Amino acid sequence: MLLRNPRRELDIAGPMSVVKLLNRLELNRESVLVISGGTLVPGDAMLDDDAEIEIRPVISGGQWPTATATGRDS
Numbered sequence: 001m002l003l004r005n006p007r008r009e010l011d012i013a014g015p016m017s018v019v020k021l022l023n024r025l026e027l028n029r030e031s032v033l034v035i036s037g038g039t040l041v042p043g044d045a046m047l048d049d050d051a052e053i054e055i056r057p058v059i060s061g062g063q064w065p066t067a068t069a070t071g072r073d074s
Contacts, residue, residue, distance in 0.1 A: 014049035021047060022055075031058055 012021065018041055022029050034041040035054045047053060 014051060015046050018043045018045050018047060032056060033058060
């Protein structure tokens with residue numbers, strides 16, 4: 001399989017589960033997204049030997065609305 005992420009490109013023998021791949025790369029499953037063919041791949045999925053995948057960091061932002069921001073009285 002071909003692994004692409006912003007910093008490196010690796011050839012890794014498959015098939016292999018997403019969880020096993022992330023463990024091998026010492027990546028926390030909850031801090032990255034695994035994408036293949038433009039689709040998110042779940043952790044229990046098996047990646048074929050010829051799969052091309054991309055691993056991207058999870059980015060979150062924003063904040064929960066407060067009572068004032070939602071127009072509710074305190």
